[in-house]
Amino acid sequence: MYPEVYEAAKSGExxxxxTIILENGEDLSHQTTPKGNNVLHVAAQFGRANFIREFLQDLPRSSLLWKCNCKGDTPLHVATQLGSYEMLLRIPNSDEDTLLHSVIRRHCxxxxxxxxxEDPHLCDIINAADESPLYLAIHQRLWDIIEPILCASSWPSSHKGPxxxxxxxxxxxLSLSSCKKILxxxxxxxxxxxxxxxxxxxxVAHANKVDAVQLLLQHDTSIAxxxxxxxxxxxxIAALQGHINVINQLITSCHDAWDIxxxxxxxxxHAAVIGGxxxxxxxxxxxxxxxDLxxxxxxxxxxxxHLAMHLREYDSALILAKDKRVDxxxxxxxxxxxxxxxxxQKDEDSAGNFICHRWILSEKSEGLCQYNHSSRVLRALKDSHGFPTVQDRVVEEKRRLEKQFSEGQSAASITMGRDSSLKSLIELELLVASFIATATFAAAFxxxxGYSNDGPNQGMATLxxxxxxxxxxxxxxxxxxxxW
Known part of the structure; x- marks a missing residue:
């Protein structure tokens, strides 16, 4: 081993x-001492944890960590013999990652x-991002090392994540087999x-993972x-997302889940209506x-x-209104x-709806099908209500008269605001009727x-x-x- 390489490993630089490797043009990190020690053996001997951590960030070089010297010792064995392995392995970096976190990120x-x-306790240490090695391994999809970590970890916090x-x-x-191991x-x-x-x-209910839902419920139905x-x-959640298969699995495992x-x-x-x-x-x-539901x-x-109406989910509203069980x-x-x-809602945008309904009836415009659907909802509700109720009309009339009496207004003025939208609709209707009449009379004359000018059908329409x-x-x- 070159002296400058040895000194860099010894001092943790x-x-x-x-710099030495770049200047030399070849990778000198694989050089060994007469005892067979590589740079990681040397760094471990002097407790240079940060040197080892940075060195292992390069995946090809990480293999040096389990290379043996002439005695058959790896760098970790050297650290253990010197009583510094805990410092070597557990000292965190600025992100509070231990060496185990670092090598998991590198998929080593x-x-x-x-x-x-060498140190099972590493599995229990959580970094600054609240990531345990087990959580990080799953997040990195390193399925093969999940079981060793599970077996080595001992603290309840060893499975935590952010x-x-x-x-x-x-x-x-992500992985049903990993779920089984964890459970x-x-x-x-x-x-x-x-x-x-x-x-x-x-x-899993949100993600529509039916197999995972079944697996979890097999372990504990009370989680539903x-x-x-x-x-x-x-x-x-399943209803909000529209996942019928998940709903069926939940109900199969917990028959009274509808009552939740x-x-x-x-x-x-309610959730299904809110989710549309x-x-x-x-x-x-x-x-x-x-x-009852x-x-x-x-x-x-x-x-x-009611929610379907508030949210203008007219598809759902129509289905509900037509069901005889719905009150x-x-x-x-x-x-x-x-x-x-x-x-x-219709009062708020009655003029717009009026125009849309006219177009639907005359043109069957596909882009305005929502308004057509709302009219079907109205018909369904009218059929069930006897629209409007007598009581509603009486109460409305009493309120109108009380306002008229208290403010000394005429009946015409008190109803003017209420009838303004109706007046606009009437004017619009007359305008449309005028256009239709003009086109109709023009077509008649x-x-x-044109007309035939000669022959036996003179004066008759040519077509x-x-x-x-x-x-x-x-x-x-x-x-x-x-x-007319």
């Missing part, structure tokens, strides 16, 4: 060694196994929650009832004996139907029926194809014998009747 499987064999996550949180959506060694991880209160089951910080169960409500007292049906997942709404309504109210008195007369805490909510002309005459006559 890694950058000096790199052989070095990882060697380090664990933001309250655990190794099982990380593995559950065998650390079954308590199945109930642990992250910073937002999600268990591993919440994550665990709620996150918003009070949502895995069933709520969150902190807002919302069911899975019509497929889940349909799926739930196909199930018998769920009347279907008509369940949240803390604001909203059934799923369309039910009111919220603000004493509003679903129809009241719908009517209020300007016959397509009179054609089917298309007859269709024109009939439709134009109908238009004249409606205009």
């Amino acid at each position: 890694f950058h000096s060694l790199m 499987k052989g070095v990882v196994e060697l380090l664990i064999e 933001k309250g996550l655990t190794a099982l949180h990380a593995a559950v959506t 065998e060694k650390r079954p308590e991880m199945i109930r642990e929650k992250d910073d937002i209160g999600w268990t591993p089951l919440h994550y 009832y665990d709620l996150d910080k918003e009070g949502d169960s895995a069933l709520h 409500i969150n902190f807002k007292r919302q069911t899975a049906l 997942k019509v497929n889940v709404v349909k799926h739930i309504l196909r199930i018998t004996n769920l009347e 279907i008509n369940k109210k949240d803390t604001n008195g909203n059934m799923a139907l 369309c007369f039910a009111t919220t805490k603000d004493h509003l029926t679903a129809l009241d909510i719908f009517s209020a 300007a016959i397509p194809g 009179a014998g054609r089917a298309a002309f007859k269709t024109f005459v009939i439709t134009n006559t109908i238009a004249l009747v409606f205009v």
Whole structure:
């Protein structure tokens, strides 16, 4: 070994060694002393942990860590004999990574196994990012070293990850076989929650991992009832995301899971409506004996139907309104029926909806199908309500009269604001009618194809014998009747 190489390893000057290698033009790091010691043996002998850590960042050179000297000792054996192996292996860098963290990041499987064999306690040390070696190995997808780390680690914190996550949180959506290993060694991880209160089951429900859901429930069915910080169960998450297969698996394992409500007292049906997942709404309504779920109210008195109206989820609203089990007369805490909510929305943009409905009827415009759907919702609600109720009309009239009396206003002035939108609609209707009338009369006097000027059919329309002309005459006559 060159003297300058030996001195760099002895003093822990890694950058000096790199400078020597660059100037020489060849990799001198593989040189050995007469005793067979390489640069890592020398650094270990003098307790140069940082030198070894930086040296091992280069994957090809990392093999020197298990090279033996003439006595058959690796650099780790040398450190152990000198009583400095703990310092060598456990001293963290600026990110509080130990040597084990570093070699896991470099995917050095052989070095990882060697380090664990020499110092199992390394598996229990967490870095500044709250990453345990086990969590980091799963995050790096080093499936082969998960079991050795699991067997070596002893502290409860040895499976932790950032933001309250655990190794099982990380593995559950990535590797089913790794999940099985973790559950065998650390079954308590199945109930642990992250910073937002999600268990591993919440994550697989969100990711639509049916096999993982089944695996977790086989170990502990009670996890289906665990709620996150918003009070949502895995069933709520699956409904919100529209994952019917996950829902079925949860219900198969826990038949009463339909009864789970969150902190807002919302069911899975509420969650499906909020998520706009019509497929889940349909799926739930196909199930018998769920009347209580279907008509369940949240803390604001909203059934799923009310929420569908509030959120303008008209696809879901139409399906719910047509189901005979749904109580369309039910009111919220603000004493509003679903129809009241719908009517209020229609008042807000009635002019726009009016125009859209006219286009739908005349042009069947695909881009305006949402408005067509809302009109179907209105019809469904009218059928169930006897719209509007007499009581609503009486109360509204009383309020109008009380306001008129207290403010000394005339009936005309008190209703002017309420009728302004109607007036706009009437004016718009007249304008449209004027256009139709103009086009209709013009078509009646300007016959397509003109008239015949000679022959036996003189004065008759030249296209009179054609089917298309007859269709024109009939439709134009109908238009004249409606205009009149």
